[in-house]
Amino acid sequence: MNGESLPLSGLHAVVTGGGSGIGAAVAERLAHQGARITLMGRNLARLEVQAAKLGAAFEVLDVTDENSVTAAFEAARQTSGSIRILINNAGQASSASALKTDLELWRRMVDVNLTGTWLCTRAALPDLLAHGGRVVNVASTAGLIGYAYVSAYVAAKHGVVGLTRALALELAQRGVTVNAVCPGYTDTPLLAGALDKIVSTTGRSAEEALGSLTRSNPQGRLVQPSEVADAVAWLCSPGASSITGQAVAVAGGEVMTG
Structure with a gap:
């Protein structure tokens, strides 16, 4: 298959949390579909290793810091052009009982998982609105149901699913789809x-x-990271242009949605 026939050929895709795990698997899958990849994350060493494997660009950022996000996305534009695909994968999980969930833990879970998703989406929106594109938020089954001892994480991931649905409606007539994938463990x-x-x-x-x-x-x-990556790649594909506002569980049947 030549480069011109790849479904994402020439499209610039940004993947946050792209240095390992699900983010690395997603970046690899999108690269194989022809996308130009910019990996973003906090761990420089991991980004360098993964970028070398894919021939990708990378930017170090803290998704909770507005200035860091703005600078990273502007640098990505300058290097690889307008952003057409955004994968909000950066996240963090910490557990504690409700009584032991202090304000610091609560804020960290909300800042990394929810506010970070919003800041990165907002940074990419000018390109997406100008040219059309895809946003896929990597949430969790915790965004669809509850789990004990991770109340802050569950609240943040429910927020990601809610944000996905709100933005999908707002952008539905602007050539932009917004979806979430919700992996289980x-x-x-x-x-x-x-x-x-x-x-x-x-x-x-x-x-x-x-x-x-x-x-x-x-x-x-x-669940294997490659399975999540396949779901993300489908949502980014031309064939998924009418799919928006959805939260797709990748969890072996743990959560039934519909």
Whole structure:
């Protein structure tokens, strides 16, 4: 298949949190579809490694800092042209009981997961409104249902799904689609950190901790980053031009939407 026949050929795609996990898998998938990739994130070393694999550009940013976001997106434009695809994947998860969820933890979850999604979307909007394009927000099944001991994270991810739906309606006649993918427990470094915490705080073995997570998936397994990437790539494809305002669960049947 030559470059001209690739569905995303020549389109500039920005992927936040692109240095590892779901973000890295999404960036690879979009690159294989012909997109020009700009990876964004906080970890320079990870960005450099992933960018070298893909021949991609990269920008270091803090999605919670408005000035950092503005500078990174302007630099991406200067390097790779107008932004036509935005994948808001940067996120963070921390657990605590409701009583132990202090204001610092609450603000961090909202700032990284929700405010960061908004700041990056707003930074890309001038290009998207001028040329059309796609926004895909990587939310979570936590944006569709509740989980105990992660109330701040659940609230933030519900906010991401709500923001997705609101923007989809606002931009529906402007050539821009806005959707969310909502993965269940996914085999990423973020999950590995969660498993370590379960082991250290409960005394369970690593196998028991993993089993407590995979049981929530009717398929009895972790979701793979490549599976999330396939869903994102479909939402970015020409064939998904009438799909907007949706929250697509990638979770083995854990959450039924419709």
